[in-house]
Amino acid sequence: MTDRHVALVGNPNSGKTTLFNRLTGANHYVGNWAGVTVEKKEGFTTYKGHRLHIIDLPGKYSLSAYSLEEKIARDYLLEEKPEVVINLVPAANLERNLYLTLQLIEMELPVILAVNMIDELEQKGLKIDFEALQEALGIRVVPISSARNQGIDTLLDEVIQFEPYPEFRQFTYSEVVEKALDQLGDEPRWQRIKMLEKDLEIPPEHPAEDYLLEETVIKERYEIINRLLEKVIFREKSYRSPSDAIDKVLLNKYLGLPIFALVMALVFYMTFSIGNIFVDILDEFFSVTLSGGVAGLFERLDVSPWLLSLVSDGIIGGVGGVLTFLPNIAILFVFISLLEDSGYMGRAAYLMDKWMQKVGLNGKFFIPMLLGFGCNVPAIMSTRTLENPKDRLVAILINPFMSCGARFPVYVLFASVFFAGYEFMVVLSLYLLGILVAVSVAYLFRKTILKGEESFLVLEIPDYRIPRMRNLVLHVWERVKDYLVKAGTVIFAASIILWFLLNYNFTGGVALVDSFGAMIGRAIAPVFSLAGFGNWQSALSLLSGIFAKEIVVSNTAIIYGLGEAASLRDLGGALAANFTPLSAYAFLVFVLLYTPCVAVIGVIKRETNSWFWMFFSLGYQLVIAFALSAAVYQLGSLFAG
CATH class of the missing domain: 3.40.50.300 (P-loop containing nucleotide triphosphate hydrolases)
Structure with missing residues (x-):
């Protein structure tokens, strides 16, 4: 051969x-x-x-x-x-x-x-x-x-x-x-x-x-x-290409951006409307059927209580808490894939070019930003298409502000509990806030530490086409598979570690409030007081979220699941006892903007080939997350009286 x-x-x-x-x-x-x-x-x-x-x-x-x-x-x-x-x-x-x-x-x-x-x-x-x-x-x-x-x-x-x-x-x-x-x-x-x-x-x-x-x-x-x-x-x-006629409306200088915002709002509305039907089914399966079945089996086998707690509260509570939101993730990427494969998403860069030129950027910056809605890792790698090295560095540094799919389960959980009926508007506001912060920071960088010549957009706009089923299935399956793999590896391991931290301290098995996890959470919780979520449970979840943003959901489920909570309804009640709608939104703003996961940190180091820019990225994102989440809570409290 x-x-x-x-x-x-x-x-x-x-x-x-x-x-x-x-x-x-x-x-x-x-x-x-x-x-x-x-x-x-x-x-x-x-x-x-x-x-x-x-x-x-x-x-x-x-x-x-x-x-x-x-x-x-x-x-x-x-x-x-x-x-x-x-x-x-x-x-x-x-x-x-x-x-x-x-x-x-x-x-x-x-x-x-x-x-x-x-x-x-x-x-x-x-x-x-x-x-x-x-x-x-x-x-x-x-x-x-x-x-x-x-x-x-x-x-x-x-x-x-x-x-x-x-x-x-x-x-x-x-x-x-x-x-x-x-x-x-x-x-x-x-x-x-x-x-x-x-x-x-x-x-x-x-x-x-x-x-x-x-x-x-x-x-x-x-x-x-x-x-x-x-x-x-x-x-x-x-x-005459039908694309030309369609673009007269969708790329209209007055209608283009409002239509784009409306399309994205519809995507999030459908994601919640359809997804929540299946979320309730999965919640029932994990919190009642599976958890109850395991508990009954372990009792018949006379399994040690600590092992029952590990499997039921730790593994099923943590991994199941994340998998419960799999329908929302899958449906979101069905719609995103349809928009991409149709050719509409590629036009977003053109729509944004006029506005980004006003801040010294061009629409080509927006392509990696759009890719960041899926995952920031390939999005940062896609900045290689930018010819100017300073443009590319700016694009890398702002990309983690784009709301990746891993943050979405956190939004779904909190929006469903505190903003029922308006979930899609809350999530849309977070996505738009991420874009606004990214563009604002890019403008600041271009005027200060990363000054350079103004660049212009040269973009190939593809024809519209009917999305191919094979592409749609492959794209959605890749995202779902990544989510499942992460649930079976990183989140599985994190759930076991967190269960241990929440059940033990130096003296052995203890109550939740005396555990290692509570100690760690209480040590850093005061930092978040200005933002309205200065409780140890939130602090511990955010700290672990650096490894993978989905862990924020799994840890929240485990922490409150070790008390009375079991289902999403019970979890919602536990969250409502620790958050107000205002502090919950401030929490989501922090999740949107703070330090990205370790995979993104690694790709920032690789693509910049610089330890300095990696640590700079981590530091300034953390500062912005603290500042804006605190501003949301304090200003909201002021206006709320």
Whole structure:
């Protein structure tokens, strides 16, 4: 069996990840917006006795390394030298996508052009002469639809029997460019072109000012593409994209943002309306059926009381307390995935651009912020798409303010207890507050410690499309699986540890108020008095939430479950005895803004490559969380009289 390394290369949102999943059987998330892949992914497939090592490289518009993910892709192609490079281009958007293709050809890489999404050609009234395109480019061209599994076997046949095209095409530029190339020494032609594009350093013996022809090279490359396309692509009927008509409303400068806010409010409303039906069922199962069944079984087996308490109060109370809110999590991500796959979520960056420009940012900052609604870890990694290093650092530092899915169960618990009937409005306010704080802090950083040149938004807006069921199921399953895995590992372990802390001190088994946990909570509780939740139970839950935000829910369930509480209704009564609606909202503000979980802390260190920025991030977020939660409580108390 022979091995062959195959790189997948293409513009953002060209279908690379869909093809990667199709070839390798992987289930990586596919989004209808640019920037889903920000690091290379690897997988394997076997085809007709050949073992193919598939590498999905981050999407890029050119081989000029303006951003980190573009540098990752370019360096891989230059240093690893894959045996075959599959360049994916959307069939209906060849003009922009062939720019990268020409660069790959100029570098004399072993390229196969996979013209993707051919199923959209007829709908858009287009026809492509693929044989003429192959002749014009001098590389193999294979029409495919990775989403519909069309042409994949033909593509794999070309990969395993790859040979360079008989007639290599060398694209010729204008006389002034060719003269400049001739005078740049004996380096390979592609390197001399990269020198003109200012992507490789011009040798010191050459006067740089004579050869800085980057704009000329770009302009002439597009002229080559346009001349080529005139011969290979034909319009058979007129076509106007429905996306244009929809965007006249959804991207309207007056209606766009209110509609976006209304859509998000509807998402949260449906999440609670539908989710709470299943929450009640799960609550009944964990607090009555399972807990009661375990208690009865342990009594018949004459199991020690401490073990019964550990399993019933600690494990079932903690893990079950988190799993009870799984329906809300799943339903939230169903709606988020629908918005992303339809193409609407990618337009949010455009909607926000005008307002973010006012604070020295641009809409591209908003893409990692939106990803943060799912999980801050991949969201912070997605900042690699930002070209300016200072912009990227700002985006990393503000991302933890975006309300990730792990905080959502905390919101559900407290909103259901203290704001019944208005839960969706409370949760929406927290999400909007996170955005407001993030943008405000970014503005402050850009004006002080991270000053830099103003950047502008260049964004690819994809067409709207009907969400694919496979993408929806995979996306939601990945989130649900992560939630279940965390419940079975981190939260399971934390529940056992907390049960021990709440049942013992130096003298052995003790009452709850004399336990290690109560001691720790009382030691730090006074710090939270200004914010209205200066009780030891809240302090202990928040402290443990640094490991995973879901633990705030599990610990709350365990702490109050060790008393009289068992079900969510009883837990709500226990919470109502320790919080008012105002202090509960201040508590949620603190949960929204304070120190992120250890996974996010780790990725901040990795992406900034700096201990300083990691600790700076932890410190300033904690200060802001204290300040705003205290402000909410104190001002609320003042107005409430």
